[in-house]
């Protein structure tokens with residue numbers, strides 16, 4: 068009998084494209100189009116289409132592994148593996164105290180898993196040492212948005228608003244590679260007469276679609292945004308009435324921007340003055356406009372201030388908290404939004420509550436049935452936690468990340484992981500990090516388990532179980548349940564995701580990210596619910612589950628292709644979520660990157676993504692068709708720089724920083740600045756760019772500077788004959804052009 072398709076969502080990025088999944092007769096599953104989900108209308112990128120390949124037991128783990136006497140990982144039973152983990156955590160906690168046990172989570176985990184992991188750390192282990200890979204992803208935007216608007220939801224409006232605004236400035240985001248189905252929103256924007264401005268040091272496939280492409284030197288977006296604000300002021304384009312009614316802090320922000328004369332900004336950023344003026348004109352002339360940022364301006368040691376400067380530009384021109392206008396951050400991971408709301412972050416309790424807030428501690432401790440005083444305080448941020456492994460943190464439980472490939476200064480992080488007394492990893496595959504563990508637990512994944520994720524729009528979605536997992540694997544929730552029981556906490560860690568979600572609803576009730584009005588029943592009926600969604604009178608009544616009172620269509624009665632979904636699609640239209648309801652300007656000034664080029668390291672390196680690989684590649688490097696499309700790392704560089712280095716297409720280049728070196732073939736393109744190299748970060752080994760990257764942290768968000776560091780480059784082998792080259796490094800011995 069043919070099984071019927073299950074409507075669900077892609078396991079990868081934050082767009083959370085809808086898809087239908089049908090179990091295949093011989094095992095595995097088939098992806099088919101799900102046209103009713105409005106965000107992607109059936110379109111998928113190659114990763115989504117090929118996602119079932121990672122369900123196959125040929126590429127995944129189906130048995131726990133334990134480190135044997137001779138140092139190798141060998142298959143073991145679940146009881147033995149769980150006993151070993153619980154035993155090690157109990158022993159290390161008894162010897163060194165609860166903070167000697169660390170926990171590291173991921174923004175790909177469902178809301179239920181992220182919630183349970185945070186609760187496990189605080190209630191079972193009693194440790195403050197928990198953080199997650201989302202710190203590497205969106206924390207600077209989250210910090211800036213919280214500071215400005217009082218509430219962090221990546222996009223405060225639905226994607227459906229984008230084609231109807233007048234202009235979008237897209238800063239350091241490359242959706243042509245990172246979210247292909249999202250591009251149609253920009254195509255429609257331009258068809259409707261709106262304009263697209265792309266800010267990226269590279270002429271990406273996204274930049275090629277723009278009306279205007281600004282190519283700043285990496286790490287100078289802060290100066291760029293200040294320069295645009297300067298021009299807005301100089302040209303009299305500020306919205307004084309809006310500033311007076313809806314904001315505070317303008318005078319200081321204004322004074323700071325006055326120092327950023329166009330000619331000075333051109334010198335710092337490399338963006339010509341006429342282009343600055345053109346960007347301001349495009350942004351200010353239409354009735355509405357948006358700024359969207361992604362990792363380009365955020366993954367900097369000044370990411371929080373940089374996003375603050377872009378928000379300032381929106382506030383000064385009255386383009387926030389108004390219909391079809393606003394600032395938004397494009398979250399990255401599948402549950403990048405929900406993963407940052409429910410307690411796996413170092414300083415946070417569920418519902419986006421602060422761990423330092425006594426009322427929040429009382430509320431959540433009440434839901435958990437523990438003494439508020441027993442909850443630990445805030446712990447270290449992701450990189451700082453990884454850097455402390457083997458010192459005061461002796462054991463680590465890791466779920467949903469592969470830092471050996473993805474963390475900055477990765478060789479050092481790898482060495483820290485090796486220096487632990489005990490490492491346990493839950494994963495679906497033997498990732499480079501799992502390969503270092505003392506115990507590896509094989510877990511179920513997206514298609515095999517039910518759970519919720521919150522997409523980049525703030526849309527809470529139900530991912531349904533579509534097929535049975537292979538024998539030998541268990542869910543992350545079962546793992547936490549079993550470990551909690553072994554560590555003396557018998558209750559409070561249910562294995563049924565809906566039960567966990569119902570507890571999450573209560574824990575989040577009244578918090579900034581309020582999910583209390585959202586139920587599995589409603590999610591099963593709807594194409595998602597936008598938070599905040601406080602409970603109605605009868606939260607379990609589907610008619611009433613989420614009061615629809617916040618939903619508003621800004622353009623009145625227009626026919627939306629996405630009929631207004633329940634919850635709160637649009638935030639801040641009446642007031643911002645700050646105490647006085649006003650948005651706050653950030654008084655920011657530009658500062659250089661943590662590491663600027665010098666004689667020894669004369670070039671800038673920036674990093675990012677290609678369409679066919681996902682993140683550390685743990686999943687996508689196991690899919691043949693994706694490897695065929697993107698087989699390995701490369702170094703993108705400009706023809707002029709290539710000539711100076713004596714490098715031809717395909718020559719092996721060593722890219723060297725103060726942290727180490729990565730080696731990959733040259734890919735020569737005129738679409739990159741001549742002072743900048745670009746490498747994607749999806750691969751381990753010799754081509755691992757994170758061996759080179761700088762872990763300098765933003766002082767507020769503690770996000771590392773993945774997008775800027777100083778390097779030199781040299782040819783180590785020519786493609787033509789495979790012989791080592793004699794070429795020197797750029798800056799030291801330039802070759803004739």
Ligand SMILES: Nc1nc2c(c(=O)[nH]1)N[C@H]1C(S)=C(S)[C@@H](COP(=O)(O)OP(=O)(O)OC[C@H]3O[C@@H](n4cnc5c(=O)[nH]c(N)nc54)[C@H](O)[C@@H]3O)O[C@H]1N2
Pocket residue numbers: 080081204238239240241242244245246266267268269271284285286287288361362363364398399400673674675676677678679680681682683745774775
């Ligand atoms: N194929 C694929 N898709 C993905 C992912 C993946 O790994 N692979 N990951 C998902 C996740 S978790 C995330 S966070 C998103 C990330 O999505 P994006 O932010 O779109 O991805 P990146 O390639 O990291 O960076 C975007 C752009 O920033 C530019 N950039 C570099 N330095 C600077 C700078 O100093 N200033 C500016 N303005 N731009 C700069 C780069 O050239 C790059 O084109 O993608 C999601 N989607």
Ligand SMILES: Nc1nc2c(c(=O)[nH]1)N[C@H]1C(S)=C(S)[C@@H](COP(=O)(O)OP(=O)(O)OC[C@H]3O[C@@H](n4cnc5c(=O)[nH]c(N)nc54)[C@H](O)[C@@H]3O)O[C@H]1N2
Pocket residue numbers: 173174175176177200201203204205362366399400465466467468469470472473474475493494495496498510511512513543674675676681682683684685686748756757760773
């Ligand atoms: N140089 C450079 N480095 C970067 C970035 C960059 O732009 N440049 N970007 C940063 C960003 S934005 C991010 S988000 C990080 C991401 O980097 P990572 O945190 O390494 O992300 P993934 O590769 O997605 O790792 C997820 C792991 O969890 C496993 N997994 C998947 N689903 C589940 C599940 O349900 N349960 C469990 N237990 N495991 C699961 C996967 O198999 C995989 O091994 O990389 C950061 N690193």
Ligand code: SF4
Pocket residue numbers: 077078079080081082083084107110111112113114115116245246247248
């Ligand atoms: S764009 Fe993102 S969510 Fe959509 S199919 Fe590709 S990886 Fe999946």
Ligand SMILES: [Mo]
Pocket residue numbers: 203204205399400
């Ligand atoms: Mo990310």
